[in-house]
Amino acid sequence: EADIYQTPRYLVIGTGKKITLECSQTMGHDKMYWYQQDPGMELHLIHYSYGVNSTEKGDLSSESTVSRIRTEHFPLTLESARPSHTSQYLCASSEYAGVGELFFGEGSRLTVL
């Protein structure tokens, strides 16, 4: 079973608030990813990381930012939440060598009022 954890699982917050979605994995994986998925829609890559101190923007432009100070931790931050940020955010990781299986967390469902 994959050891990748996301918190919070559900968050309802008002417009303008700062939020951080946490993602941690205990598998020692170098590569980590954030995907955004609206209900019934496809997964869009918004950020990924090759390792510590490496972050890249994904295919879908996002106002969120990420950091990778430790291998196991890849938090996503929204400085000022808006209703358009309402979505599910999925974190994933994979091993360094090649592009292999992604292990997903349970997701964080964000609602901005």
Add this chain to the structure above:
Amino acid sequence: EDKVVQSPLSLVVHEGDTVTLNCSYEVTNFRSLLWYKQEKKAPTFLFMLTSSGIEKKSGRLSSILDKKELFSILNITATQTGDSAVYLCAVGLSDSGGYQKVTFGTGTKLQVIP
């Protein structure tokens, strides 16, 4: 722009039917093709394919990759209601900076009715 296209977008079949789901891609620096199943929560891994013509099989599910024609298929035989889900195709690739990322297709929503 990297593109992963799945067809059909949705499919309704009866239990016991066989289904074939399609995935085509146009990407630079292809590394692998992956299939996932997504029910209510996060996607769960099914297969990874890197070589053309070699079938991967797990129970009633099987998949094959054609790197020349840039597509893959996922077959499910003797479908059951528990197979109802969204099936996602994803491509692992290297971007222009040499970093590796995974891009998903739109998914095929499969509904199996008794």
